[in-house]
Amino acid sequence: MSKKALFQHITSRLFSSSKSQFNVKSRLNPVKNIYQSSKFLILEENDKKSYKYPLVWLRDNCQCVHCFHQGSSSRTINWEKFSVNQELTAIERCEESKKVTLTWADGHKSIFDDNWLLSRNFSPENQKTYLSTHYRPDKNPVWGKNDFQKILKKFDYSEVISTDRGLFEWLETLSRRGIAILQNTPLTRDECRKLANRVGFIRKTHYGEEFEVIAKEGTSNVAYLSSALQLHTDLPYYDYKPGVNLLHCLVQSQSEGGFNQITDGFFVAQKMKEDFPAYFKVLSETLVNWSDIGQEDGNKFHSIYRAPVIMLDHEGKFARINHSVPQRDSFFTVNVDDVELWYQAMKKFVDILHDETVVFKTQPGEILTFDNIRLIHGRTEYKDNTNNTRHIIGSYLDWDEIYSRLRVLRSSLQC
């Protein structure tokens, strides 16, 4: 809750109907028995399942108007005075209202709905479901070259723009598979922005909010402009790397080129982990300096971010892939005797990457959308002429906004 949000609480109570939560499906008579055992409240379900709730967690999450502000779904209990040692003096359950009332040693009372408690039960099964749906859909399946035709889904642009179901289906597919194509998009310039606004807003970078790939007539360097782009992830030199690329094809090259190349970096990382564990370790532990130096609209920049090619999260899962031959800095801040092994590992990574790359050519009216945290993309060389000038408009979205939209949609669509 920001200061602005606090202000919102005052001027209107907009939130109460917008509470989207992770709820268990409706249960009849869910609670058979409820009692205290040691420092836990024990809730027994009819089917003999029982759940433990730590007393301190219950006190911390008291839902009364003094401890919790329903309008903003925010805890308001004063933690400066909070005590970790909590004791109960009474437990009362009302079968009719499906509520439990706890009375604490200091006389304070906390009332919890059965379903509120059940949806927050600490069982591994419940937590797994919460994490893989409500928190973030699993990035699954990862896919290699041979799986691509099976996993590639196309969506109708107008369905995504005009229906919540269409928006949800696109974003969930993008989230799980890392790629999706929108088709039948108008051939006008601001469709990426419209699409981004359906989700949240465009992610700005030092290149601005939108970028355009078009060879201008008369430039003396068209050959270079339309040269191959080696497989890479965009903007690895950002700590806060843009999450998703939107590439809207307005005009495609009719030459024997301009093909999109794309690879699932998590698939490559998985292969490295299984087949070359020593190389995997090197690529997931060695900090590489990614950098970009230049200027845009008169604004000079010099971005650097140090991170491994394969980034892992707290649990050792793949979190992000960084790869860009042009943006890998010549400053390599590692032990000099570790350098050669890193190159050997990197070469293996690039070899597998190319083996698993799929090639296709987006058509005018298609928006190629893909996960820039996970996928690695490139483009083959092409030749423009005055009657046929390849024209792409691109923007970025961030995963923070996409996951937020998915949760809101999952709640409103009840899925």
Next chain:
Amino acid sequence: MSKKALFQHITSRLFSSSKSQFNVKSRLNPVKNIYQSSKFLILEENDKKSYKYPLVWLRDNCQCVHCFHQGSSSRTINWEKFSVNQELTAIERCEESKKVTLTWADGHKSIFDDNWLLSRNFSPENQKTYLSTHYRPDKNPVWGKNDFQKILKKFDYSEVISTDRGLFEWLETLSRRGIAILQNTPLTRDECRKLANRVGFIRKTHYGEEFEVIAKEGTSNVAYLSSALQLHTDLPYYDYKPGVNLLHCLVQSQSEGGFNQITDGFFVAQKMKEDFPAYFKVLSETLVNWSDIGQEDGNKFHSIYRAPVIMLDHEGKFARINHSVPQRDSFFTVNVDDVELWYQAMKKFVDILHDETVVFKTQPGEILTFDNIRLIHGRTEYKDNTNNTRHIIGSYLDWDEIYSRLRVLRSSLQC
């Protein structure tokens, strides 16, 4: 280098004069001897220092026009065909031009300036300097309550807006100490935006680009609006949490309240690490669900991010602090038997946090700027009246843009 950047290369060669690099200070006759040893090039300085450069790294970083695009400081060598096994057939050094020419087994030649090589030497000393200045200034000193008056620096707003030196000094102080105040700011609404544009651009969130804290006359809930804000970091529910807060005071409350509270979270983390290592471990390893649910300008959101209170980087250094009582979700996705220990650790963290909190009151014309990744802030309760309505305008900046601006300024100011 994005697609747009590639386009820039064609239309103009803007970059060549903007190459800001980490260079060693000018050296006279820096190179005494240069030769190959095993898979390294050895460069001996006059003062008997010698540096090792892996051959594969040299080949990868060949600066010739085929392998490197000077205009965009980008490597263009084709890595699909790159070989990790590189051998030299000749090493030639020209004393006059201070350049080394390497001839590779396939006949390709690479020419390196002495200074280019020296600035990239792999010695621990050189790398330490590179990392603590060019990459990111050390976040040092961390400070407790008793150090605050010593570390707090104030800067003149117009100096920051109109001079590069002023901008650099502010950003470097903000980076190292986590806090700085700008004074003599006009009492007009768009100064945060102007300030952000001096650095890069405002960081947008689901609350928009700017937020306003003002109690509107006639609202029935002024008491709540002006109530205390417990110590917290902003937006912990963002994976990409905004880096820096800019809080411009237009009108301050004349009541006995409205004080800013602020604490160096890294200082608190350091104390936890030293004095309560078991609690420190718990707080740095337990993933907490931070969340925000609501709507803004008709746009519903439901953000969640799972992260520890004390986040560490690859090297075990403090990377980010997350703390917000209101935005800590009641969904706590951990082993139920670990919950109580987490609460004990958190209570200790909050106790130390409050012990080390400083209190002051910004004045109209001051912009309080502080590191939202590191510092924890709050505000005491205050009372408005019709003649005196507290009014703050705020925005965020991201560290990616701040570090980029610092590097560009360090280069242009030669500091």
